[in-house]
Amino acid sequence: MRTINSLCVLLLCISCSNYEVNTTEGWCEQLSGENIAEKHAPFWAVLPGVSFNANAIRDDFVRILNEAMMQKVQGRIDRMVWREGTALHIENLSSLMEIDQEEVISGWREGIERGKKGDHPDAADLCLYGTVTSMFDSLTIHSKHWDPMGFKVVSEDKTDFDMERKRRIGKPL
Secondary structure, three states, X not given: XXXXXXXXXXXXXXXXXXXXXXXXXXHHHHHOOOOHHHHHOOOOOOEEEEEEOHHHHHHHHHHHHHHHHHHHOOXXXXXXXXXXXXXEEEEOHHHOOOOOHHHXXXXXXXXXXXXXXXXXXXXXXXXXXXXXXXXXXXXXXXXXXXXXXXXXXXXXXXXXXXOOHHHHHOOOO
């Protein structure tokens, strides 16, 4: 009897699996409604599970977004995106490019509002704004103003967005 009980416990344990989502790509699959447990479960798993490493997802997202934005400004600044805990910070592209500051901020505002509702028909926008609104508590856009020679920052405006995660999600990751 003891052998049968041990065998049952062993079979139950090996029939379970857990897939950890720890990248932006994996998180975006989740946001798109894909069944991650089914997609990543080994063939033998009877009880597949999924867990989320929120800090790893945040770090990966910041790295990817920073690399993309650094390419746009051709590396003229040390960093464009960083995080402090669950607070996301972004340098306004208008600080380094010929783009209207308010146009950039309005684009983020609109994307965030749609992201809060999960209302992005485009997969890339769903990933971008869905990740911002589900993984971060706030977004601060830093808009720098440079001296006429473009060497020194003379002032900086900050625009803050609250993602309202606790109200929308309950217990966020």
